[in-house]
Amino acid sequence: MTGVGGTEIRDRVELAYEPVLADSVGAIRARGKATPAARLQNGVLLASAALCAYGMVTSFDGPGGRPAYGSIFVCLLALLFILSLTVLVPKLQGQQVHRLYASQGEFRVVVDDATGVTLMARDIEMTYRWPLMGRYTETDELFVAMSPDKYGVGLVVLPKRGLATAADVDRMRALLDRRSQRVGR
Numbered sequence: 001m002t003g004v005g006g007t008e009i010r011d012r013v014e015l016a017y018e019p020v021l022a023d024s025v026g027a028i029r030a031r032g033k034a035t036p037a038a039r040l041q042n043g044v045l046l047a048s049a050a051l052c053a054y055g056m057v058t059s060f061d062g063p064g065g066r067p068a069y070g071s072i073f074v075c076l077l078a079l080l081f082i083l084s085l086t087v088l089v090p091k092l093q094g095q096q097v098h099r100l101y102a103s104q105g106e107f108r109v110v111v112d113d114a115t116g117v118t119l120m121a122r123d124i125e126m127t128y129r130w131p132l133m134g135r136y137t138e139t140d141e142l143f144v145a146m147s148p149d150k151y152g153v154g155l156v157v158l159p160k161r162g163l164a165t166a167a168d169v170d171r172m173r174a175l176l177d178r179r180s181q182r183v184g185r
Contacts, residue, residue: 011112011113012175013163013171014108014163014164015107015108015109015111015158015159015163017161018106019098019101019104019157020098020159021094021095023141023157024095024101026144027144028093028097029094030137030144030184031137031144031152031155032090033137035152036150037150037152042086045082045085048082049086052075052076052079052082053075053079055071055075055078056075056079059072060072101121101124104124105121105122107120107124109162111172111176113175113179115129116129116130116132116179117145119156128145130179131148132147132148133145133147133179133180134147134148134180134181135148135180135182135183136180136181136182138173138182140160142157143172143173143176144158145176158172160172
């Protein structure tokens with residue numbers, strides 16, 4: 001962007017927030033919907049659950065026309081385990097991420113058109129340049145910037161509540177759209 005007298009104006013959006021568990025869990029879930037590897041993992045888990053459900057249903061017609069209760073029980077346990085993984089894994093991963101950042105107090109974040117995303121807290125100051133944040137997704141509460149690899153290993157959580165005004169949400173979205181590829185949602 002060029003301003004008066006030909007000087008360059010850099011677009012930037014600032015956030016200030018205290019990390020909460022819901023941010024980390026929400027970011028992990030959003031990444032799970034937005035990255036190919038996580039979608040494949042979720043698909044495999046759901047296919048396994050369907051296979052277990054099928055095995056349970058077919059066990060009702062066991063040898064001699066009697067239900068095979070042992071097989072039904074094993075299939076039911078496997079089904080519950082697989083379904084609990086789809087719910088619990090993002091929550092457990094989110095708790096681990098939250099523990100890392102919760103002790104840092106307030107985060108101040110600058111998302112700059114030229115530089116990238118800079119996070120600052122008590123013991124942290126790091127900048128993620130735009131090439132590392134090649135994708136992002138959005139939820140009702142968050143913007144989640146991710147590395148361009150298929151796993152989205154690099155993850156930056158940008159809670160919307162940390163923005164000063166409602167207009168900043170639109171500015172953040174526009175800035176991320178210019179510098180990253182929107183995925184998921």
